[in-house]
Amino acid sequence: MGVALVTGGTGFVGANVVRALLKRGQRVRVLARAGGDRRALEGAPVEIVEGDLLDRAALDRATAGADTVYHIAADYRLWAPDPRLLFRTNVDGTRVVLDAAAQAGARRIVYTSTVGALGIPKDGTPGTEDTPVSLADMVGPYKASKFLAEEIARDFAARGAPVVIVNPSAPVGPWDVKPTPTGQMILDFLQGRMWATLDTGLNVVHVRDVAEGHLLAAERGRIGERYILGHANLSLEQICRRLAAITGQRPPRVRVPYAVAWLGAAVMEGTARLTGGTPQASLTAVRMARKHMYFSPARAVRELGLPQTDVGEALGDAVAWFREHGGARRTRAVRRAAS
Numbered sequence: 001m002g003v004a005l006v007t008g009g010t011g012f013v014g015a016n017v018v019r020a021l022l023k024r025g026q027r028v029r030v031l032a033r034a035g036g037d038r039r040a041l042e043g044a045p046v047e048i049v050e051g052d053l054l055d056r057a058a059l060d061r062a063t064a065g066a067d068t069v070y071h072i073a074a075d076y077r078l079w080a081p082d083p084r085l086l087f088r089t090n091v092d093g094t095r096v097v098l099d100a101a102a103q104a105g106a107r108r109i110v111y112t113s114t115v116g117a118l119g120i121p122k123d124g125t126p127g128t129e130d131t132p133v134s135l136a137d138m139v140g141p142y143k144a145s146k147f148l149a150e151e152i153a154r155d156f157a158a159r160g161a162p163v164v165i166v167n168p169s170a171p172v173g174p175w176d177v178k179p180t181p182t183g184q185m186i187l188d189f190l191q192g193r194m195w196a197t198l199d200t201g202l203n204v205v206h207v208r209d210v211a212e213g214h215l216l217a218a219e220r221g222r223i224g225e226r227y228i229l230g231h232a233n234l235s236l237e238q239i240c241r242r243l244a245a246i247t248g249q250r251p252p253r254v255r256v257p258y259a260v261a262w263l264g265a266a267v268m269e270g271t272a273r274l275t276g277g278t279p280q281a282s283l284t285a286v287r288m289a290r291k292h293m294y295f296s297p298a299r300a301v302r303e304l305g306l307p308q309t310d311v312g313e314a315l316g317d318a319v320a321w322f323r324e325h326g327g328a329r330r331t332r333a334v335r336r337a338a339s
Contacts (some may be wrong), residue, residue: 076142188313
């Protein structure tokens with residue numbers, strides 16, 4: 001069994017992919033920035049190659065002898081003082097990584113995109129991999145950068161590189177160290193800071209299933225194809241009710257109108273620019289919330305055998321992990337939410 005290279009192995013999804021690979025007895029190599037946060041790899045016996053996504057010499061070292069490359073690394077921020085940084089990492093970085101992997105002769109390259117780069121039907125039905133979409137539909141620099149990066153991945157596949165694309169929805173579960181925006185939402189709930197909701201919705205999936213989906217894409221995915229790695233479509237209100245059932249805490253009882261949320265985010269962004277901080281809510285996040293991000297994982301289930309862990313178990317595992325690693329108050333014992 002050859003070496004598997006994981007970029008972004010110190011992040012949420014990447015760390016879970018690393019653990020899934022190790023569980024199978026795979027030798028794992030991780031590209032990581034020097035001095036970066038490696039808490040998500042705690043206890044994981046991996047080889048580290050230091051470098052960033054635009055460091056071609058480091059990438060050549062990292063991809064040498066790699067049978068499979070999982071390009072998961074991305075700048076996942078819904079707000080940045082300089083949006084060009086997102087395009088540098090997500091677009092330019094993807095081009096360099098995929099070229100290095102292809103030149104090194106990797107048997108399979110799995111590129112991690114996002115459902116945010118896919119289209120959402122206007123009739124309210126769940127989006128699929130084939131729902132029409134364009135760059136003009138992208139809300140904010142993060143989604144735009146991932147859309148363009150996915151175009152690069154598709155172009156590499158069209159030119160013969162063994163690239164398969166996966167589009168995770170909103171994963172939840174262990175090792176969300178930073179945390180991600182979805183993890184922060186759960187943490188805010190646990191800390192009693194979520195006093196209101198918006199009329200929005202997400203497709204929620206256990207991060208363990210997302211990790212397994214990456215390995216299945218490498219084994220069974222069709223070159224040039226993309227696969228939604230998701231599970232349950234839930235409104236934000238439904239998510240909060242499930243969290244309440246798990247934790248014994250009260251769910252938010254107030255729904256904030258879109259205009260009020262937009263105004264609040266505008267003030268927070270303005271303050272952040274003056275102070276050099278990070279807004280608690282960004283305009284991009286509020287604009288994204290106008291749409292229900294509902295998607296169908298049917299193709300991944302059918303072609304890859306993507307697992308579909310109950311969403312109550314996924315949320316319960318996320319709650320347990322945040323509580324174990326601090327920052328979340330404890331009320332009652334963690335319970336599984338009903339499916």
